[in-house]
Amino acid sequence: MDTTPVIRVKNVDVVRDGKPILCDVSLTVRPGEHWALLGANGAGKSTLLSLLGALVHPTRGAVEVLGHALGRVDMRQLRTYIGHVDPRHAVRSPLRVRDVVLTGLTNTSEWVPRWTPTAEQAARAERLTALLGLAERHEARWPTLSQGERGRALIARALMPSPRLLLLDEPATGLDVAGREQLIERVDALQLADQELSSVLVTHHLEELPPGTTHVMLLREGRALALGPAEDVLTSDQVSTCFAHPIHLTRADGRWNVRAGREAQERVG
Structure with missing residues (x-):
């Protein structure tokens, strides 16, 4: 590497x-x-x-x-x-998920007229939507997606140019x-x-x-x-300083958990 x-x-x-x-x-x-x-x-x-x-x-x-x-x-x-994912990315047309993902190649928010992706590009869009858990929503229209589904579709879009x-x-x-x-x-x-x-x-x-x-x-x-x-x-000490508030951190299965307030202050203190 x-x-x-x-x-x-x-x-x-x-x-x-x-x-x-x-x-x-x-x-x-x-x-x-x-x-x-x-x-x-x-x-x-x-x-x-x-x-x-x-x-x-x-x-x-x-x-x-x-x-x-x-x-x-x-x-x-x-x-x-660069694959830059902005959850506020605006899609004004009722595009399908696959089309939104493919706009990552044109770097536009809307579908480019008279542009046709190659078979390889279409296949990559399909693989990425599946990787982001949207295989069953591949043909769904943008207005019908939940906010979470939109966020994952935008990540797939950002990955289309292989950044x-x-x-x-x-x-x-x-x-x-x-x-x-x-x-x-x-x-x-x-x-x-x-x-x-x-x-x-x-x-x-x-x-x-x-x-x-x-x-x-x-x-x-x-x-x-x-x-x-x-x-x-x-660490609890450094995160408490960062947020100017007593915070106690724990980690389980790779995920961080936060407790704040009096109990955290007692633990940090």
């Missing part, structure tokens, strides 16, 4: 309207690693993900994605090699418990199925971390509080 970093972020600042959003953040993601960006609302998670997705430039510092330095590369072209990097921006937003668990199960299966794929997932709920999460960065007020292997970073 190629060990060249998929992402290099070095001493990055992001300032908007004079307000610092990210301060001196550094991060390296290697092939096969699955990172989570954790922190309270406003910690800078989505801004950092936007840098990794080649959507914005840093104010200061250097960002390199898939071997290309931001500021020295066509950002629009680079984005075609080396998958970015997940709070993919469990708005899902009920069943939808969340189905999503986590499928993301975990995906991570196991593709050993060279790297991923970065943004969330502020530790219960949403797939078991295959290998590394974590804790962000607080735009700064990296801690980063490294998940088992080293996700």
Whole structure:
């Protein structure tokens, strides 16, 4: 396996309207690693993900994605090699699931007129929808899907160009418990199925971390509080500091559980 970093972020600042959003953040993601960006609302998670997705430039510092330095590369072209999953992705037409997945090849939200996928591309779309647990919904129309099914379809869409990097921006937003668990199960299966794929997932709920999460960065007020292997970073003390609230963590079957409040304070104290 190629060990060249998929992402290099070095001493990055992001300032908007004079307000610092990210301060001196550094991060390296290697092939096969699955990172989570954790922190309270406003910690800078989505801004950092936007840098990794080649959507914005840093104010200061250097960002390199898939071997290309931001500021020295066509950002629009680079984005075609990144699987960026946004749960707010808009599909205005009643497309079938298979068609939504195939738009990952055209990088559009709607079907491109007079474009016909190859038999190989259609077969890949079918395999990905099955991997994401949507085999029986392959022909279903977008308006008939649950929010959880839409989220999994968008992950399949992002994987159509065979990216080396998958970015997940709070993919469990708005899902009920069943939808969340189905999503986590499928993301975990995906991570196991593709050993060279790297991923970065943004969330502020530790219960949403797939078991295959290998590394974590804790962000607080735009700064990296801690980063490294998940088992080293996700401690009760560090997570309590990150969220400015007493939190007690436990782990069972690869999944993290959180308790907060007085009981957590007694355990942390």
